[in-house]
Amino acid sequence: MYIGRRQSRPRAVRIAFQRPVSVTLRVVLGVAAWFIFLGIWQYAATADLAPQRLFPPPTQVISALETLFSEQNFQADVLASLRRVAISFALAFAFALPLGLFMGAFPVVAAFFNPLVSPFRYLPAPAFIPLLLMWLGAGDTQKIALLFLGVVWFLVTLIADHVRSVRMELIETALTLGASTRQVLGGVVFRASLPGLVDIARQMLAVSWTYLIIAEIVAATDGIGAMIMRARRFVRVDEVMAGIVMIGILGLLLDLLFRLLHWKLFPYARQRSRKP
Amino acid sequence: MSSPEHHRSADFGELRIESVSKRYPGAHRREPPRLALESISFDLRRGAVGVLLGPSGCGKSTLLRMVAGLETISEGRITVSGREVTGPGRDRGMVFQTYTSFPWLTVEENVGYGLRINSSAAGVRSGVVDYFLDRIGLTPFRKAYPDQLSGGMRQRVAIARALANQPDILLMDEPFGALDPETRWQMQELVLGIVHKERMTVLMVTHDIEEAIFMGDRIAFFSRGPGRLIEVIEPTFGADERRLDKAALKAIPDYGEMESRILQMMRTEGSRASESAV
Ligand SMILES: Nc1ncnc2c1ncn2[C@@H]1O[C@H](COP(=O)(O)OP(=O)(O)OP(=O)(O)O)[C@@H](O)[C@H]1O
Numbered sequence: 126m127y128i129g130r131r132q133s134r135p136r137a138v139r140i141a142f143q144r145p146v147s148v149t150l151r152v153v154l155g156v157a158a159w160f161i162f163l164g165i166w167q168y169a170a171t172a173d174l175a176p177q178r179l180f181p182p183p184t185q186v187i188s189a190l191e192t193l194f195s196e197q198n199f200q201a202d203v204l205a206s207l208r209r210v211a212i213s214f215a216l217a218f219a220f221a222l223p224l225g226l227f228m229g230a231f232p233v234v235a236a237f238f239n240p241l242v243s244p245f246r247y248l249p250a251p252a253f254i255p256l257l258l259m260w261l262g263a264g265d266t267q268k269i270a271l272l273f274l275g276v277v278w279f280l281v282t283l284i285a286d287h288v289r290s291v292r293m294e295l296i297e298t299a300l301t302l303g304a305s306t307r308q309v310l311g312g313v314v315f316r317a318s319l320p321g322l323v324d325i326a327r328q329m330l331a332v333s334w335t336y337l338i339i340a341e342i343v344a345a346t347d348g349i350g351a352m353i354m355r356a357r358r359f360v361r362v363d364e365v366m367a368g369i370v371m372i373g374i375l376g377l378l379l380d381l382l383f384r385l386l387h388w389k390l391f392p393y394a395r396q397r398s399r400k401p
Numbered sequence: 402m403s404s405p406e407h408h409r410s411a412d413f414g415e416l417r418i419e420s421v422s423k424r425y426p427g428a429h430r431r432e433p434p435r436l437a438l439e440s441i442s443f444d445l446r447r448g449a450v451g452v453l454l455g456p457s458g459c460g461k462s463t464l465l466r467m468v469a470g471l472e473t474i475s476e477g478r479i480t481v482s483g484r485e486v487t488g489p490g491r492d493r494g495m496v497f498q499t500y501t502s503f504p505w506l507t508v509e510e511n512v513g514y515g516l517r518i519n520s521s522a523a524g525v526r527s528g529v530v531d532y533f534l535d536r537i538g539l540t541p542f543r544k545a546y547p548d549q550l551s552g553g554m555r556q557r558v559a560i561a562r563a564l565a566n567q568p569d570i571l572l573m574d575e576p577f578g579a580l581d582p583e584t585r586w587q588m589q590e591l592v593l594g595i596v597h598k599e600r601m602t603v604l605m606v607t608h609d610i611e612e613a614i615f616m617g618d619r620i621a622f623f624s625r626g627p628g629r630l631i632e633v634i635e636p637t638f639g640a641d642e643r644r645l646d647k648a649a650l651k652a653i654p655d656y657g658e659m660e661s662r663i664l665q666m667m668r669t670e671g672s673r674a675s676e677s678a679v
């Protein structure tokens with residue numbers, strides 16, 4: 126009987142190492158997680174564990190979000206925040222891409238820049254806020270500069286590491302087919318790294334959002350962070366939470382956008398899980 | 402790079418390896434350079450298939466990579482079609498043991514890659530690509546991406562890509578090592594068929610004695626520590642007889658004799674090497 130059990134029938138168990146999950150199940154599980162989370166929140170908020178004013182239920186937060194949009198022109202704040210993230214991230218990526226590419230492709234370049242770039246990663250960007258305020262004032266430039274500093278050194282390192290991992294055989298194959306250095310760099314090294322670069326952009330964009338709030342809390346008249354600070358002054362906890370929810374929603378949407386981009390641009394990477 | 406008049410030159414497709422040595426730097430600074438290959442000389446005339454055979458670590462890949470221009474030459478010189486090798490170039494196509502298809506290109510784009518970067522006219526290119534896709538039997542898969550192919554199919558793509566670029570010499574490092582025996586056999590015949598038709602020179606590395614005898618016009622046998630060429634074996638029975646099929650090859654009396662002789666050399670080398678390694 127013991128042996129009979131060990132000769133395993135196909136197991137119905139879903140929890141197994143590396144077992145893929147069907148799309149339906151994934152959606153069901155994801156939605157369920159949210160329902161449970163919101164249910165516990167709603168219950169805790171209405172059960173009078175804390176004053177409602179300081180701990181509003183999700184329903185109140187959602188209606189606060191609606192009034193923010195309909196009566197307080199919240200869309201202007203959202204746009205201001207999106208603009209800051211977009212501009213600073215585009216600048217940081219445009220700076221980090223060529224540097225990371227050359228550092229990853231040519232060890233000589235890395236030997237020169239690495240000692241310079243590595244320590245910068247350990248400097249917390251918010252530590253630069255006083256300097257930036259003195260140099261650039263309290264306007265948009267200072268905020269964009271902070272966001273830029275928050276991600277740029279990580280971007281350089283991540284891009285360089287990823288580019289370095291392009292398989293040498295691909296490069297050598299191109300060389301024996303007569304490719305020039307430029308053709309190898311653009312047509313093989315960059316091209317092979319591209320899907321990974323989109324992933325890096327997606328992940329670092331999330332980091333950029335966390336710095337956005339820091340930047341807007343310091344000195345800002347508009348933006349999601351500024352709205353949150355305003356609401357705090359009037360102890361409008363529901364509006365503070367609505368601001369946080371908005372950031373979450375925007376982050377999620379951007380993440381999905383980048384995933385979609387990845388899916389559309391790299392059809393060959395879709396069945397990646399199939400092979401070693 | 403390879404001009405039309407060049408194709409007519411007398412030494413087109415000829416490989417000359419003249420007293421070539423290779424020293425690798427020591428693993429750390431105080432360790433002296435290690436001699437991987439010592440004074441190797443080996444020639445191939447146009448259309449001949451050369452096979453590098455020998456125990457693991459004797460420097461076969463190193464020699465092949467030096468011909469490709471991917472490894473520096475410490476001493477001596479190598480010429481292909483009369484030109485000295487100083488770096489990689491399209492006149493020496495290489496097929497690696499591992500899969501090297503560009504994953505972002507379809508099968509046909511992979512095969513046409515060399516022609517595209519060397520800016521061949523699109524019309525010529527598609528003709529050549531069609532021809533080689535047909536030869537390797539992958540025409541139905543021309544729009545597929547390498548990830549959708551089996552290992553054998555991917556290796557066929559790599560071979561077709563090298564051949565379509567029309568190199569003077571084709572270099573292959575254990576090209577069929579990862580394939581099952583049946584596919585391996587098919588690929589050997591396929592490559593020989595194409596290579597004979599194009600009269601292309603081939604230099605390849607293998608561990609497989611049968612493959613060496615089947616494919617090689619000249620078999621260079623290496624010993625290890627440092628790598629030396631100890632014997633060049635030229636199968637005495639004619640090329641046409643050898644390249645019939647597996648059964649016919651094994652039926653030839655000379656085959657068994659040659660196989661056991663090479664096996665004996667391998668054994669001797671193997672035991673000698675393992676003694677000296679201690
Ligand atoms: N990049 C390198 N740096 C230092 N030593 C190397 C390097 N590449 C190879 N060697 C050494 O050179 C010798 C020959 O290596 P090579 O890879 O050419 O052998 P091989 O005959 O191809 O072996 P195998 O049959 O196992 O593939 C080995 O002793 C190896 O350790």
Ligand SMILES: [Mg+2]
Binds near residue numbers: 461462463574606
């Ligand atoms: Mg080898």
